[in-house]
Amino acid sequence: MSSSWIAFRALVRKDVLSFVRDRRALVVSVLTPILIAAFFGYLFGDHDEPGRAKMAVAVVDLDGSSLSRQVVAGLAGEAALATEAMDAARARDLVRRGKVRVAVVLPAGFGAAATRALFGGAAKPAVELLYDPSQSFARPVVEGLLTLHVMQTATRELFSANGSTAAVEATLADVRANAALAPERRADLTRLLEAVRDFQARQPAAPAGGAAPGGGGLTVPFAVSDVAVSAGPRYNGYAHSFAGMSVQFILFMGIDAGVGILLQRQQGVWRRLRAAPLSRGVLLAARCTATTLIALGILAAVYLVAMLVFGVRIEGSVAGFAAVCVAFALFTSATGLLIAALGRSVQATRGLSTLVVLLLVMLGGAWVPSFVFPEWLQQATVFVPTRWAVDGLDAMTWRGLPLAAAVAPVAVLIGTALAFAALALWRFDWDAD
Amino acid sequence: MSLVAEDLHKRYGAITAVAGVSFEAAPGAILGLLGPNGAGKSTTISMLAGLVRPDRGTVRIGGAAMSGDADPVKRELGLVPQEVALIEDLPARVNLEIFGALYGLSGRVLRERCDAALELTSLAERALDLPREFSGGMKRRLNIACALLHRPAVLLLDEPTVGVDPQSRNAIFETLENLRAAGHTLVYTTHYMEEVERLCDRVVIIDHGRVLASDTIARLIAATPAASRLTLEYDPPPDAAACAAVAALAGVRAVALDAGTLTVTTADIGAAAPRVLELLAARGLSCRRLASENANLEDVFLALTGRSLRDR
Numbered sequence: 001m002s003s004s005w006i007a008f009r010a011l012v013r014k015d016v017l018s019f020v021r022d023r024r025a026l027v028v029s030v031l032t033p034i035l036i037a038a039f040f041g042y043l044f045g046d047h048d049e050p051g052r053a054k055m056a057v058a059v060v061d062l063d064g065s066s067l068s069r070q071v072v073a074g075l076a077g078e079a080a081l082a083t084e085a086m087d088a089a090r091a092r093d094l095v096r097r098g099k100v101r102v103a104v105v106l107p108a109g110f111g112a113a114a115t116r117a118l119f120g121g122a123a124k125p126a127v128e129l130l131y132d133p134s135q136s137f138a139r140p141v142v143e144g145l146l147t148l149h150v151m152q153t154a155t156r157e158l159f160s161a162n163g164s165t166a167a168v169e170a171t172l173a174d175v176r177a178n179a180a181l182a183p184e185r186r187a188d189l190t191r192l193l194e195a196v197r198d199f200q201a202r203q204p205a206a207p208a209g210g211a212a213p214g215g216g217g218l219t220v221p222f223a224v225s226d227v228a229v230s231a232g233p234r235y236n237g238y239a240h241s242f243a244g245m246s247v248q249f250i251l252f253m254g255i256d257a258g259v260g261i262l263l264q265r266q267q268g269v270w271r272r273l274r275a276a277p278l279s280r281g282v283l284l285a286a287r288c289t290a291t292t293l294i295a296l297g298i299l300a301a302v303y304l305v306a307m308l309v310f311g312v313r314i315e316g317s318v319a320g321f322a323a324v325c326v327a328f329a330l331f332t333s334a335t336g337l338l339i340a341a342l343g344r345s346v347q348a349t350r351g352l353s354t355l356v357v358l359l360l361v362m363l364g365g366a367w368v369p370s371f372v373f374p375e376w377l378q379q380a381t382v383f384v385p386t387r388w389a390v391d392g393l394d395a396m397t398w399r400g401l402p403l404a405a406a407v408a409p410v411a412v413l414i415g416t417a418l419a420f421a422a423l424a425l426w427r428f429d430w431d432a433d
Numbered sequence: 434m435s436l437v438a439e440d441l442h443k444r445y446g447a448i449t450a451v452a453g454v455s456f457e458a459a460p461g462a463i464l465g466l467l468g469p470n471g472a473g474k475s476t477t478i479s480m481l482a483g484l485v486r487p488d489r490g491t492v493r494i495g496g497a498a499m500s501g502d503a504d505p506v507k508r509e510l511g512l513v514p515q516e517v518a519l520i521e522d523l524p525a526r527v528n529l530e531i532f533g534a535l536y537g538l539s540g541r542v543l544r545e546r547c548d549a550a551l552e553l554t555s556l557a558e559r560a561l562d563l564p565r566e567f568s569g570g571m572k573r574r575l576n577i578a579c580a581l582l583h584r585p586a587v588l589l590l591d592e593p594t595v596g597v598d599p600q601s602r603n604a605i606f607e608t609l610e611n612l613r614a615a616g617h618t619l620v621y622t623t624h625y626m627e628e629v630e631r632l633c634d635r636v637v638i639i640d641h642g643r644v645l646a647s648d649t650i651a652r653l654i655a656a657t658p659a660a661s662r663l664t665l666e667y668d669p670p671p672d673a674a675a676c677a678a679v680a681a682l683a684g685v686r687a688v689a690l691d692a693g694t695l696t697v698t699t700a701d702i703g704a705a706a707p708r709v710l711e712l713l714a715a716r717g718l719s720c721r722r723l724a725s726e727n728a729n730l731e732d733v734f735l736a737l738t739g740r741s742l743r744d745r
Contacts, residue, residue: 003537004503010534018522268516272579275482276535277507431445431485 007278008286015257015290029253029294030301033245037302040245041238041310044368054082055138058091058103058130065111066164067153074149075104081145095130101138103130104146114154115167119189122174159196168197236398238310243393244366246302247328247386250295251361254332255353257291258339262346280430288333288421295329316396320406324392327413331385334417334424341424360386369394388412434495434509434586435459436481436618441490443476443642450476452642453490458587458635463609463619465633467730469740473642474622475515478591481620482512494587508536511585515592517572518579519564525575526551526560529582536583543582550578553608570601577605587618594628606632626731636730640738650730657733661702663709665695666722675716682708702727 019025059075061068076083084100091103105128116122127146131139157164158171172193175186264270273283306312314321343349361367363377364386370378381387392409395401436458443451451473458464468474479485481492483499492499497506519528529547538546551557554574564572577593590609594602609632613619623629629636630650637647646653670693671679679697680688684705687698699705702725710720734740 006537006539007535010531014520014523014531017527018520021522266516267521268514268518269520271479271482271484271514271516272512272518272532273535274484274502275507275510275512276532277503277505278535279501279503282503 004278004282007276008282008289011273011283011286012290012293015260015287016293018260019253019290019294025253025256029249029298033242033249033298033302034305037238037241037245037306038310039241040367041236041241044237044241055080055102055141056100057081057083057142058094058100059083059085060088060091060103060105061085062088062108063106063110065109067111067114067150067157068106070153071106071146071149074153075145078145080141092130095132098132098134101132101135102142104128104142105130111157112167112170114150115157115164116171116174118154118158119171119175119178122171165197165200168193168200172197236310236312238306239312239398240369240390240394242302242306242310242312243390243397244361244364246299246393247364247366247389248357248361250298250328250332251335251357251386252354253294253298254291254336255339255350255357257287257294257333257336258343258353259346259350260336261287261340262343262349266346274430284337284425284428288330288337291333291336292326292329295332296325299325299329312397314397315400317401317403317406318396320401320403321393321396323403323406323410324389324396324413327410327417328389328392331389331413331417331420334420337424338420338427341427341429360384363387365390385413385416434618435493436587436620437491437493438477438481439491439493441477441480441492442488443473443480443485444488449642451480451487454639454642454644455490456637456644456647458618458620460586460618461613461616462634463613463621463632465629465636466620466622466639467629467636467734468639469738472640472738474639475591476642477639478589478620478622482510482589483507508583509586511580511583511588513577513580513588513590513593515595517564517569517576519572519575521565522563524561524563525556525567528564528575529579532579533582538583546582546584550582553581554578555604568598568601569596570598570604573597574601574605577608581612585617587620588612590619590621592623593621594623594625626729626734630730638734638737640740645737646733653733654728654730655700657728657736661699661728662726663697663699663702663706664724664726665697665709665713665720667693667695667713667718668721669693669718671695671713671716671718675713675718678712678716679709682712685709 019029057075059072061072072083072085075081086094088105091100091105094100095103107125107127110125110127113122113125117124129139129143129146131142157167172190175181175189175193178186181189261270264273303312339349339353343353363381363384364370365373365381366386370381370387370391373381388409392406392413395405395409399405438454438456441451441454443449454473454477456464466474466477476485480487480490483492483502483504494506494509499506520531523531526547529550530543533543533546548557551560554571554577556571556575556578559567559571564575567575573593573596577590580588594605597605606628609619609621621629621633633650635647635649636653638645638653646656648656670690676688676690676695679685679695682705684699684701685697686700689696697705697709706723706725710723713720
């Protein structure tokens, strides 16, 4: 066995042992990403999980008509909503305090006005949607569901066999009086409504209160079949979180590896290492190898827990997953080397590096997936290597893509690692102690 | 195996750190390398250890010129850095194993050398403990042991006793004296003059990147203008004529009178003292107190550099 190989192994052993024996490093690098990924995975994961929180919505029915009651009942039946009927003042107060996300206020006369306004002949009733501006995404959801139920109920009220003849008569009168309608159009609508009136007149007497709920009326003319497009039998919401948090905390470890060289310089250990008959290549290669091995160890530990506890699976290529892991580990070690080459004081270097890494992981989609970024930011972050790492891990896990999908992330990560390493070697101050 | 520095030069930008330093450290001897802060001493040590490449000049170990980081001749060198250069979060024995492996030691040889080093430094019972739990003296002993594992012919010691208690310091001195007796070549830097006077066979004094003096301690003291001093108190004090007569005596270099205290500087205090006393007694003056002080290395250093060795 050559002396250089013996020394190389000893240097790698030194760094790996130092990391493993450092409880703080172990907690920060392994346990913390698992805990945070578990939290984010739970928050942003599969929405069909039982027990997931429904959207709190207040409903204020100032009308009390058959139509408004049916609309309220329809909203209450929606799986995504947790509705509660209350008065207007309380609804406004709860929205203001963030206790409910949206309040729907159906005004007095809503039922009659909504039916008559179907053909534009009468004024449309004003429905108020009070919403929490910090959660404005809830408003269009509630508005869509409200539209669905109002349309369904109003058309049923007007056109079904057991519909309201009075409503038809009122609408007929509105159409006849509507000067804005073209004569031919008015004649068509009049014939339509008269036919409906005659049809209803031939039916047995309807129960008091108008049309029977659940029958007739316009319905959504299609059925939605939800198909989650990923390779696995079921999308795992934790997979992305584990990818992102692994990337973040392994890069933190990379910072420590770089700062470690600065510390060794401070402590004189670097002088002792350099006094040995070893080439600069052996010294730096051993450091990079140790960092790479530690990064791979962290990835293995984090994903082992992800698989055993949180059901994350490599649905795509196992070889591709391994390749992305190795490429990212190499990128981490090159980043550490660059930090050691450019850094001066330990504290300043650690602070600045942490800031840069946080920016890299944020823009890389480690916290939230990059597809939620604005379009321009999605384009810009193509140049952020951490995004390729996260996308590569996503591709090989929950997206279930083949080995070919790992080629681009691996190429970008290794290319960036080589560029960082070259810059580090150029800037490394060998005379500094 | 000798260590030779031949005309070493090193510049950092516009600053000349070392400008033509030459000396030789012989086997079986300890060479003291002295110099005030900024004198170029650390840069010289760094060049001797192969940490910094000289702009000009050569370092020879056993006649072989050292070139490049991986030069096998560096196996003959051991460096004890000024700092406690240990991996504090790994046990003492693992530190020894790692630093031994850097010089190609492995297997049974490495284990035996580690055992021997732990015995030598009286750390065998603490072999599995972390250096961060050690006292300053124990750390320093381990620091030296790490440099001895590969049994280097030449040992560079950069202030190895800073912060060490007297007992540990004596233990370190004994180790170094044993190494000298075994024929090792030692280069020793320190700010403690008494260490140099106890340990070093020769001294090289460096300032402004140049060698100001290089010789044995005795010869350096003999050659320095600042020689031994004789201090005498008289009441009444000698007059100007008496002082002039003392100054004219053979072997006397200078005379100073300050409020009844006469200070006589001489190269040979044994010969000068009786003559001075006889001359003044013949003039009716009786000596009330007499003290003598031999010149030391501190005087030599002060005379050569204008600074005290401990000015930091």
